Amino acid sequence: MRIESGVQSNCNKLDSSAKKFDDQIKNLSKDISAKVAGRVGEVLNKALQQQQAKSQQSQSEPFFGGNSSSTAGSGRPSTIPPLNPSPQQQQFKNPNIGSNDTFTKALTFIQSGQYSQALETALTSPNQTVLLQVLQRIPVVPLFDQNIRQEMLLSLIHQLSCGDLQEQLEMKLPFLQEAVNHLRVNDSTVREMGSGILNALFNKLSMLRLKTKLNTAQENRAMTLQRSLSEKGMALMS
Numbered sequence: 001m002r003i004e005s006g007v008q009s010n011c012n013k014l015d016s017s018a019k020k021f022d023d024q025i026k027n028l029s030k031d032i033s034a035k036v037a038g039r040v041g042e043v044l045n046k047a048l049q050q051q052q053a054k055s056q057q058s059q060s061e062p063f064f065g066g067n068s069s070s071t072a073g074s075g076r077p078s079t080i081p082p083l084n085p086s087p088q089q090q091q092f093k094n095p096n097i098g099s100n101d102t103f104t105k106a107l108t109f110i111q112s113g114q115y116s117q118a119l120e121t122a123l124t125s126p127n128q129t130v131l132l133q134v135l136q137r138i139p140v141v142p143l144f145d146q147n148i149r150q151e152m153l154l155s156l157i158h159q160l161s162c163g164d165l166q167e168q169l170e171m172k173l174p175f176l177q178e179a180v181n182h183l184r185v186n187d188s189t190v191r192e193m194g195s196g197i198l199n200a201l202f203n204k205l206s207m208l209r210l211k212t213k214l215n216t217a218q219e220n221r222a223m224t225l226q227r228s229l230s231e232k233g234m235a236l237m238s
Contacts, residue, residue, distance in 0.1 A: 099127045106134045115139070116146040123155045131159055132168055135175055144178045150187045153179045154197055161201040165208050173221040176201065180228045185235040195236050202229045 102125045109118035115138045122134035148156075157179050160172050180198070183190050205226050208214075214222060 099125060099130045102127075103130050103133060106130075107137070110134070110137050113142075114146075115143040116148050116152070119143065119148065119156065120152055123152060123159065128159060128163055132171070135171060140174045140178055143175075144182055148182065150184060150190050153183055154190065154193055157201060158197050161197070161204055165204050166212055169208075169214075169218060173218065173225060177221065177225050177228065180225065180232055183232055185232065191236060195233060198229050198233050198236075202226055202233070205229075 102121060106118040106121040109115070109121060118134055118138060122131045125131065157176060160176055165172070183194060185191065185194070205222050209219070209222055
């Protein structure tokens, strides 16, 4: 009888701790979401302005051996995906754009091998399902070989940490590991927001491992990820 009482007491303490962590993470997520969204918006807006400037410059220069009048003054930007960042910028400014539209745009980038652009497009969607569907179609190593912006890495870590971490855990862990590995602790944005995002993920992993029986591969990856989070967190404090 005493054993059962002790077990029940431990379960109650565990549930209480889990609820406390969830509440802390929810409050932190609201603040981080606003900051990360703002930074992502700044990056995408800047990229759009730079591309528009290049487009205007190219339109003012005649094409040798061709009739420039067919393109000059048309006012239409190139529709080639590598040269047009407007899908991401449009999605950021108007969060009411349908999830299917965002997913379709991300697929266009994936088909042309522009994995980082596909990721940026998916990250601007308020629907985490879109992000997960896009990640299922992106190879991990080639994605992180494309020099992803630090703001995007933080946004990816944050969004994958939100909600039910156990959902598609097998897929999330490799992306989270690589995103943490590629964070630069001397980056101003990472130094400002990194600690909160990394701590939230570390706590969610701790509670997941306590409450859920993971398979051997998942447990090993979760442990490795937590070590990386601790090391990166210590580096941010130095």
